[in-house]
Every structure is written in C-alpha cells, then in structure tokens.
Amino acid sequence: MNDFKPIKKTTVSGEIIEQVIAMVRTGRLKPGDKLPSERQLGEFLGVGRSSIREALKGLQTAGLLKRTTGGTILCEPKEMDHSTFWFSAINTNIREVFETRKLMEIELVGLAAERATPEDIRKIRDTIVEARNVDQVRTSDIAFHRAIVEAARNAVFSQVYSLVTGLLFQTHKYYSLLGVYGSIESIKKNFVSQHREIVETIESHDSAAAREAMRHHLDRAEKELMGKVGKNLPGRAIRYPSRESGSLKRTDSENRS
Secondary structure (H helix, E strand, O other): OOOOOOEOOOOOOHHHHHHHHHHHOOOOOOOOOOOHHHHHHHHOOOOOOOHHHHHHHHHHHHHOEEEEOOEEEEEEEHHHHHHHHHHHOOOOOOHHHHHHHHHHHHHHHHHHHHHOOHHHHHHHOOOOOOOHHHHHHHHHHHHHHHHHHHHOOHHHHHHHHHHHHHOOHHHHHHHHHHHHHHOOOOHHHEEEEEEHHHHHHHHHOOHHHHHHHHHHHHHHHHHHHHHHHHHHHHOOOOOOOOOOOOOOOEEEOOOOO
16 A cells, blocks of 8 residues: 555546556556555545546456456456557557558558458448447447458458557547546447448448548547547646656545545
8 A cells, every 4th residue: 555645636537547557567566466445545545436436447448457356456468458569558649549540440441342242241230239338339349440350351451450459449448538537428429320331331332432431430539539538637648657657646636526
C-alpha cells in the first residue's frame, strides 16, 4: 500500500486507471501482484467504490487485470491478448493508431470488395451484432475487421494483420474509458450502421465505395474517440503515463462518487 498515493485529479476513475498503468510501467506493480480490495482502495484514495469498480473494469477490459476468487490480480504477459503489442504501444496515441489503420484497412476493404465470395460476405455480416456493453462492442468490431481481412484473400496481409491486431485495436482501451465518462449508446449505434454500410459496398463489389465507407468509418471513430477522451482529460495528451511517473496520487475531486 505504500506505493499508492491519494487522488487529486478531477476525473477519479480515469486517474486511478492512469496511475495503475504507470505503476505497471515503472515496475511498482508486477505480473501476479494482487491489488488491494475495492473497499481498501476506496478508503485509502478517499473515493467511492463505484469509481474503483469503473476503473478496475476499464483495466480488466484492456487486459491488464483479471478478477479471481482470491482478488484482483495483474495478469501475466502470457495471459494477455497480443501482450507484446499492448505494452510496446503504451505510448502510441490515438491519432497514430488510426493513421496506421487507415493505411492498411482502406486498401484491404477494396481488395475484399473485388474478391469476396458469398461465404465471405456471410461471415462479415455474422460479426455485426447489437452489442450490449463495451466488451461486446470490442469483440464484434475486431471480428468484423478481421473478417474483411480474410475476404481480401492476401495471405501476407492476413499474417501481418494478425501480428498487429493488439496494436491496432489498443484504441479499445480508450473506448473502455468512455464507459467511465458516460453512455456508449451512440458508439454502438454508429458501429452497427457503419459496419452495415461497409458490408453492403463489399457485397456490391464496389471497391471505390468500400474504400470510402471504410475511410468514413475510421474517420468518425477517431474523431468521436479523441473528442470524448480529450474532453474528459483536459490539458492532457492522449497518451499513457510516461516511464517517469508511477505512484498513485490523491487530489481533491469534483467527481467523487
């Protein structure tokens, strides 16, 4: 508990998330370490348990924590999806991630529109679901884009995409944070409608329209994500904490639960 410091920032859950990640980066928290209980964290940090739960939920969705019968544990690297890329991309910001996704996925969807079979199109459509929470949004979105890659029928691109999936979809760490700051209903609605628009262009084998639909989808996701996260983290770059930071710090908060 000596490494935990009182909270002083205005966004309680977001600050808890950032400080835990910073402690992982500096080695103050290591794989296998058990976090204090929700009650202990709440009492020490002077915040409500609802804020603690939201922060832990975001960290769990990001793949850093797991909930067990014995408590909340920091995951071992082998337990994390694409763990090498989750950690190597810790300082990669949203704009850089979307820039890379556009370079890859706009061309891939064009190939998919040219080459997709009826079975490919069925598989893409099957990934589009009415998600009820952040985890389902993340799962559906990754499956959708993965199915498009497969429909492009380029073995090299498919292998490369598999290797960098964790890096490309680290943006879902930030989508998890949106659940802390408010409703994600608009995000879910936009995902479904935009995914359907993309698959329709693939089904019509219109590669130009498919590329434009994918560009629109990624542009919208980037804009909404940066706008909402930036609004809730004023004056802060859209990056995870630097290697130099690491201790939890307390602050007077206007948003205590």
